[in-house]
Amino acid sequence: MNHEQRSLLLHSASRFPPPPGVKFSYGTAGFRADAAVLESTVFRVGILAALRSIQTGSTIGLMITASHNKVSDNGIKVADPSGGMLTQGWEPFADDLANSPDPDALIQLLEDFVKKENITLDGAPTAHVLLGRDTRPSGMLLVEAAKQGITSMMGAIFTDMGVVTTPQLHWMVRAKNKGIESSEGNYFDQLLTSFRCLLDYIPQGNSVSNEDDILIVDGADGVGGEKIEKLKTGLSGLRLEVRNSGGGVLNEGVGADFVQKEKVLPRGFGPADIGIRCASLDGDADRLVYFSILPDGNKISLVDGDKILSLFALFLKEQLSILNGAEDEKGNNSYQASLGVVQTAYANGASTDYLKQLGLEVVFTPTGVKYLHEKAAEFDIGIYFEANGHGTVLFSETFLSWLDIRSHELSLISKGSEQQKAALRLLATSQLINQAVGDALSGLLLVEAILQHKGWSIFKWNELYQDLPSRQLKVKVVDRTAVVTAKAETVVVSPIGVQEAIDTETAKYPQGRCFIRPSGTEDVVRVYAEALTQESADSLAHSVLRIVDQFLGGSSN
Numbered sequence: 001m002n003h004e005q006r007s008l009l010l011h012s013a014s015r016f017p018p019p020p021g022v023k024f025s026y027g028t029a030g031f032r033a034d035a036a037v038l039e040s041t042v043f044r045v046g047i048l049a050a051l052r053s054i055q056t057g058s059t060i061g062l063m064i065t066a067s068h069n070k071v072s073d074n075g076i077k078v079a080d081p082s083g084g085m086l087t088q089g090w091e092p093f094a095d096d097l098a099n100s101p102d103p104d105a106l107i108q109l110l111e112d113f114v115k116k117e118n119i120t121l122d123g124a125p126t127a128h129v130l131l132g133r134d135t136r137p138s139g140m141l142l143v144e145a146a147k148q149g150i151t152s153m154m155g156a157i158f159t160d161m162g163v164v165t166t167p168q169l170h171w172m173v174r175a176k177n178k179g180i181e182s183s184e185g186n187y188f189d190q191l192l193t194s195f196r197c198l199l200d201y202i203p204q205g206n207s208v209s210n211e212d213d214i215l216i217v218d219g220a221d222g223v224g225g226e227k228i229e230k231l232k233t234g235l236s237g238l239r240l241e242v243r244n245s246g247g248g249v250l251n252e253g254v255g256a257d258f259v260q261k262e263k264v265l266p267r268g269f270g271p272a273d274i275g276i277r278c279a280s281l282d283g284d285a286d287r288l289v290y291f292s293i294l295p296d297g298n299k300i301s302l303v304d305g306d307k308i309l310s311l312f313a314l315f316l317k318e319q320l321s322i323l324n325g326a327e328d329e330k331g332n333n334s335y336q337a338s339l340g341v342v343q344t345a346y347a348n349g350a351s352t353d354y355l356k357q358l359g360l361e362v363v364f365t366p367t368g369v370k371y372l373h374e375k376a377a378e379f380d381i382g383i384y385f386e387a388n389g390h391g392t393v394l395f396s397e398t399f400l401s402w403l404d405i406r407s408h409e410l411s412l413i414s415k416g417s418e419q420q421k422a423a424l425r426l427l428a429t430s431q432l433i434n435q436a437v438g439d440a441l442s443g444l445l446l447v448e449a450i451l452q453h454k455g456w457s458i459f460k461w462n463e464l465y466q467d468l469p470s471r472q473l474k475v476k477v478v479d480r481t482a483v484v485t486a487k488a489e490t491v492v493v494s495p496i497g498v499q500e501a502i503d504t505e506t507a508k509y510p511q512g513r514c515f516i517r518p519s520g521t522e523d524v525v526r527v528y529a530e531a532l533t534q535e536s537a538d539s540l541a542h543s544v545l546r547i548v549d550q551f552l553g554g555s556s557n
């Protein structure tokens, strides 16, 4: 690091002292905390993003959001060149950077890191960072801190995309690095064109009801609502009404996290909406769940991430088999695309059974989309979803290249055939569904296109399988890191004896399943239980909560 660079860093870092007594950790979803203590962290992540950009020679993204957290919180996460999450190898550096006590220590840390990572700062390094933020009022100040961090690395520049959804920012980073046009307008165009294409290839006679029905979207009073309003201006073939589009308090009694966890209607919905197809986004629009209001007007029937995954899996499997069907007879031009599904232990057991009955390969990873995404990328078509509604479908480059050529061939030899349409539907799906990260807007359009394709109502969709009753609890313990799990978090290996006690308890319940794990975003241990009836799921969860109390000492909430 030359003298000029060092003094630039010293000068700017001294303007962003870290708050005393706060320890930051780059968790499952980046740094998240009360917005009032985040300025120094955001400044430092700006430096990190510039370094990552210099190292990779690509554009890097920074998103300022705390997703479904309360409005006074904020956070920051990094998008890597692929548009996916920051490489896990850099997370310890992110922690050290955020917790470095003063400018001198910070510079020492940077010196050591660039040496270790072979990042050349001499010469004329160039770096480019795309910035985005959600609608939180604290975002404006924090984005300025990020800019200061970026520009304290010589040769680094930024582009401020303003208020965007988290998936938009990830999409833009990916597009930019692929040399594709990457504005918000381009994002909407891609979604609208591919959605239109899916509607154009709906089998005759299937396009019923939903087109006339309205879909009501709860925007969580976050960024998603205003973006859907923009999307709507170019949308045909779907009637949308947006509620909670920014007038109320972000995430308060609204949004996908609230609806999925509490299983109640969000603010702004009521008995007048009984029977209507409804959807909820979270605060930064990367989660999506559907619901309908039950006849009593107070409760909802939830259609969660597992069921969105199941709908996608069913549709994609059908299209693949139409595409391959005729080829098998001829025995040529066939490409056996691997189709896989990735879930976590929180997936409802009934969904896993359903997917296995479809003949699909179901793989489990620990909680956190960075793990699911990585696994899904191993398939030609990898579908992943967390039960809370965060997920997407990934298509391999190899498969897409083959599909492109195949679709062209089919347009010459059997234009208008079901086979050709299946190829076009698969290509359109790969364009519609965000390849960088889970995206509520693109997920919503794919759900809607598939429902129209199948001529299904939300009720018909919900009947794919019936969720097993489940219960989720959380308990604060003395030290949650004492809980060590294995096998995708389904088995506790430490403290010794806990798993045995859970097994003994679970065995008392027909179709019982239960696991515990330390949360990666809250200071709690989570308990999840499933069983044949709601009473037994509740009872199993509470018994296991007592086991956690006994072994780890705590108080439930």
Ligand SMILES: CC(=O)N[C@H]1[C@@H](OP(=O)(O)O)O[C@H](CO)[C@@H](O)[C@@H]1O
Binding pocket: 028, 029, 346, 367, 368, 369, 386, 388, 518, 519, 520, 521, 522, 526
């Ligand atoms: C049970 C649950 O919903 N856990 C969520 C939650 O993680 P925890 O590590 O469970 O706190 O937040 C993560 C980030 O948003 C999300 O990926 C995950 O699914």
Ligand SMILES: [Mg+2]
Binding pocket: 067, 068, 282, 283, 284, 285, 286, 287
């Ligand atoms: Mg979110």
